[in-house]
Amino acid sequence: MGEWKKLAVKDEISQILESVKSSGRRELSEAEAKKVLQLWEIPVNRTELAKDMNDAIRLAREVRYPIVLKISSRDILHKSDAKGVKVGIGSELELRQAYDEIMKNVAAFNPKARIDGITVQEHLPAGREAIIGGLQDKSFGPTVMFGLGGVWVEIIKDTSFRLAPLTVDEAKEMIREIKGFPILAGTRGEPPADIDALAAIIEKVGKLISEFPQISELDINPIFVFNSGKGATAVDARILLGDGA
Amino acid sequence: MPTGLNAVLEPKTIVLVGDSELKKENEVYSRQFNSLLSNLSDFKGKMQIIDLSGKTPESESRLEKIPGGRDLAIVVLPKGLLTKNLRKIVTKTRGLLLISDEIDPKQADELSKLNKRGKLALLGSASFGVANPEIGMAAVISDKLGKGGIGIVCRERSVSNEVVSRASELGSDVSKMVCTGIGLGADVSDIVKHLVEDKKTSVICICVDEISESRKLIETIKNFSTAKPILILKGGKVGKIFRSAVTQARGILVDDIEEILLGAAAISKQPLLRGKRIAVLTNFDGQGRLALNYLEANGFVPAAPSGETSKKISKKIPAAKIGEYIDMGRHANSDDYKFAIEQIISNENVDGLIVVCVAGLDYLEPDEIRKVMEKSKNKEKPVVGVSLLEKLKGVDVAEMEIPTYRDTKSAAVALRISLARHEIKSAFEKASPE
Numbered sequence: 001m002g003e004w005k006k007l008a009v010k011d012e013i014s015q016i017l018e019s020v021k022s023s024g025r026r027e028l029s030e031a032e033a034k035k036v037l038q039l040w041e042i043p044v045n046r047t048e049l050a051k052d053m054n055d056a057i058r059l060a061r062e063v064r065y066p067i068v069l070k071i072s073s074r075d076i077l078h079k080s081d082a083k084g085v086k087v088g089i090g091s092e093l094e095l096r097q098a099y100d101e102i103m104k105n106v107a108a109f110n111p112k113a114r115i116d117g118i119t120v121q122e123h124l125p126a127g128r129e130a131i132i133g134g135l136q137d138k139s140f141g142p143t144v145m146f147g148l149g150g151v152w153v154e155i156i157k158d159t160s161f162r163l164a165p166l167t168v169d170e171a172k173e174m175i176r177e178i179k180g181f182p183i184l185a186g187t188r189g190e191p192p193a194d195i196d197a198l199a200a201i202i203e204k205v206g207k208l209i210s211e212f213p214q215i216s217e218l219d220i221n222p223i224f225v226f227n228s229g230k231g232a233t234a235v236d237a238r239i240l241l242g243d244g245a
Numbered sequence: 246m247p248t249g250l251n252a253v254l255e256p257k258t259i260v261l262v263g264d265s266e267l268k269k270e271n272e273v274y275s276r277q278f279n280s281l282l283s284n285l286s287d288f289k290g291k292m293q294i295i296d297l298s299g300k301t302p303e304s305e306s307r308l309e310k311i312p313g314g315r316d317l318a319i320v321v322l323p324k325g326l327l328t329k330n331l332r333k334i335v336t337k338t339r340g341l342l343l344i345s346d347e348i349d350p351k352q353a354d355e356l357s358k359l360n361k362r363g364k365l366a367l368l369g370s371a372s373f374g375v376a377n378p379e380i381g382m383a384a385v386i387s388d389k390l391g392k393g394g395i396g397i398v399c400r401e402r403s404v405s406n407e408v409v410s411r412a413s414e415l416g417s418d419v420s421k422m423v424c425t426g427i428g429l430g431a432d433v434s435d436i437v438k439h440l441v442e443d444k445k446t447s448v449i450c451i452c453v454d455e456i457s458e459s460r461k462l463i464e465t466i467k468n469f470s471t472a473k474p475i476l477i478l479k480g481g482k483v484g485k486i487f488r489s490a491v492t493q494a495r496g497i498l499v500d501d502i503e504e505i506l507l508g509a510a511a512i513s514k515q516p517l518l519r520g521k522r523i524a525v526l527t528n529f530d531g532q533g534r535l536a537l538n539y540l541e542a543n544g545f546v547p548a549a550p551s552g553e554t555s556k557k558i559s560k561k562i563p564a565a566k567i568g569e570y571i572d573m574g575r576h577a578n579s580d581d582y583k584f585a586i587e588q589i590i591s592n593e594n595v596d597g598l599i600v601v602c603v604a605g606l607d608y609l610e611p612d613e614i615r616k617v618m619e620k621s622k623n624k625e626k627p628v629v630g631v632s633l634l635e636k637l638k639g640v641d642v643a644e645m646e647i648p649t650y651r652d653t654k655s656a657a658v659a660l661r662i663s664l665a666r667h668e669i670k671s672a673f674e675k676a677s678p679e
Binding site for chain 1: 456459460463485486487488489490492493676
C-alpha cells in the first residue's frame with residue numbers, strides 16, 4: 001500500500017470508528033468490522049446489510065447464491081446462540097424461509113433486541129478454521145493472538161501471542177507454536193493450509209491494532225484458511241472500541 | 246573519569262555516607278552501613294567514609310569534607326537525615342546509589358530530573374546495591390561474589406538479596422550485580438543496555454518481580470538478545486502474553502533463581518549444547534539412573550555411544566557397564582575419566598556429556614576430582630561436571646572455569662537452557678545469513 005493510499009485508508013477507517021463512537025456504540029457491527037478489515041487489505045467474504053426482505057433478495061442476487069444470512073443487532077453478541085445464522089442458502093425461496101425463521105428466533109431470544117437488519121454474505125467453501133485476535137494489553141499495549149478455531153477452541157485454549165506490530169516471520173513462528181499446528185501443516189494426506197496467507201493477515205492485524213489504539217479488541221473468528229496457495233478469508237469479525245476511544 | 250551509569254557501576258572514587266550508631270527504629274541503617282563498610286574493604290579505587298556519628302576509624306563526620314568530583318556516593322541514611330543532607334551530597338558526585346529506602350517526594354522528583362538530564366547517574370532508592378567484583382566493589386548488604394561473566398540486574402531488594410546469596414552459594418561468577426530499587430533513576434532496561442556493552446559480561450540475567458514498563462523491557466531484550474544471551478525470571482503471575490513476548494524477544498524465560506544462575510553458568514563457561522543427546526558418565530550407577538530421570542524431564546534423550554567407542558572404553562576400563570549411561574565403577578580414577586570423556590565427547594552420537602564424580606564416599610581424592618573436572622573442559626560440546634561432595638575439600642572448582650553442579654538435576658536444567666540459547670542463535674543466524 002502506497003503512502004497516499006495508506007493515509008486515505010487510515011482516514012476512512014478513522015471515520016468509521018468515529019461514527020460508531022458518535023452513535024453511542026462501542027461495538028462495530030459485523031458489516032462495519034469487515035469494512036475496516038477490507039480497507040486494511042485483509043480478505044473478507046462479501047457482506048452486505050439488508051434492511052428488509054426485499055433488500056435481502058436484491059443483495060443475494062448481487063452476492064450470488066449460495067449465501068449466508070446473519071442477524072445484525074447490537075444487542076445480540078453471539079448470533080448462533082440466538083439462532084440468528086443460516087448458511088448454504090441456495091435460492092430465493094430458501095432465502096425467504098430463512099429470513100422469516102431468523103426474525104422469529106431472534107424475537108424469541110430477545111424481544112427487546114434492536115435489529116439493524118440481516119447481513120447477506122458470500123458463502124465460502126469450508127476451510128480450516130482459525131481465529132486471530134488483537135487487543136490493547138494494559139501492560140504490553142498492542143498484542144495479537146492466534147489459535148485454531150472451531151468448536152473446541154474455547155476449551156483447549158491452544159493460542160499463541162505476540163506483541164504488535166510484528167513481522168511476517170514472527171507471525172509464522174506464532175502459527176507454528178500452537179499444539180494444533182499439524183492440523184494446518186497437513187496430516188493424514190491432507191495438503192498443508194496456506195500458512196503464508198495466514199501469517200500475512202496476522203501481520204496486518206498487528207499493524208491495525210498498533211495504528212488504531214482506539215480499537216480495544218478485535219476478533220476474526222473464524223478465518224477460513226484454504227489449502228496452500230488458495231489464501232485465507234475472514235468470515236466473521238468483531239471490533240470493540242475502548243472507553244477512551 | 247567515568248560518566249553516565251559508569252559512575253555508579255565502575256567508579257574509581259567512592260564516598261560512603263551513613264551513620265554507624267543510630268538507635269531504635271533506625272538501627273537497621275547502621276547495620277547496613279557497617280555491612281557496606283566491611284564489604285567495600287577490597288575496593289580497588291579511592292574510598293572515603295562519612296560516618297555522621299564520627300565513630301568509624303579513618304572516617305569524617307561532616308559532609309563538607311567530601312571533595313568535589315567524586316564518582317559515586319553510596320548513601321544509607323534514614324529519611325530525616327537523608328532529607329537534611331542529600332543536596333550537599335549530590336553537589337559533589339557524578340553518581341548516586343541510594344540504599345536508603347524512604348525519600349522525601351520533592352527530593353525524589355529533583356533527583357529524577359537530574360538523572361534524566363544526564364547530570365547525575367542515579368540508582369535507587371531502596372536499592373540493595375551494586376557489585377562489581379572486577380574492581381573489588383561489593384556495595385551490597387550481604388555476601389561477596391566471585392568474578393566472571395554473569396551480569397545480573399534485579400529490581401527489588403529482597404529478590405536481589407536472594408540472588409546474591411544463591412549466586413554466592415553456587416559459586417556463580419559475576420561481572421556485575423545491580424539492584425535498581427524503585428527506579429527513580431536507571432531502570433532495569435537501562436542496566437541491560439549497560440551490560441550488553443560491558444565487555445566483561447557474557448550473559449545477562451534479569452530478575453524482576455513486577456514490571457512497570459513491560460513493553461520497554463521486552464523491546465530492550467529484543468534489541469540486544471542476539472548480541473548476548475538474556476535470561477529472565479519474573480515473579481508473580483507470568484501469563485501467556487509475557488511468556489510469548491519473551492519468546493518473541495528471543496530471551497530465555499526461567500522459573501526460579503537457581504535455574505537462572507545454573508543456566509547462566511552453562512552459557513558463560515561452555516560451548517552451547519546443539520542437540521538433545523546427552524551421555525552420562527558416572528562412577529556410581531544410582532547416579533546414572535537418576536540422571537536419566539532428569540534428562541527426560543528436561544526434554545533430552547540418553548546418548549548411546551557407538552559400538553566402537555564402547556569397545557574402546559570396555560577395553561581400557563573392564564569394570565565399565567555401558568548402557569543408557571556409562572558406569573565406570575567405584576574404583577575409576579582420573580585417568581579412566583579422562584579416557585572415557587575423550588572417547589564419549591568425540592562420538593558423533595553425543596551432543597553433550599554429564600560427568601558425575603561421586604566423591605562423598607572417598608573413593609576419589611580431591612586432587613583426582615580436580616583432574617576429572619579439568620578434563621571436562623571442551624571447546625566443541627558442553628561437558629558439565631557434577632561432583633557429589635558437600636564441600637570440595639579445598640578444590641576450587643570456580644577457578645577452573647568449568648560449570649560444576651551439585652546434582653544431576655541441576656546439570657540437566659543448565660543444559661536445557663544452553664540448548665535454548667543455541668536454538669535462539671540458530672534461528673537468528675538463519676533469519677540473517679549474512
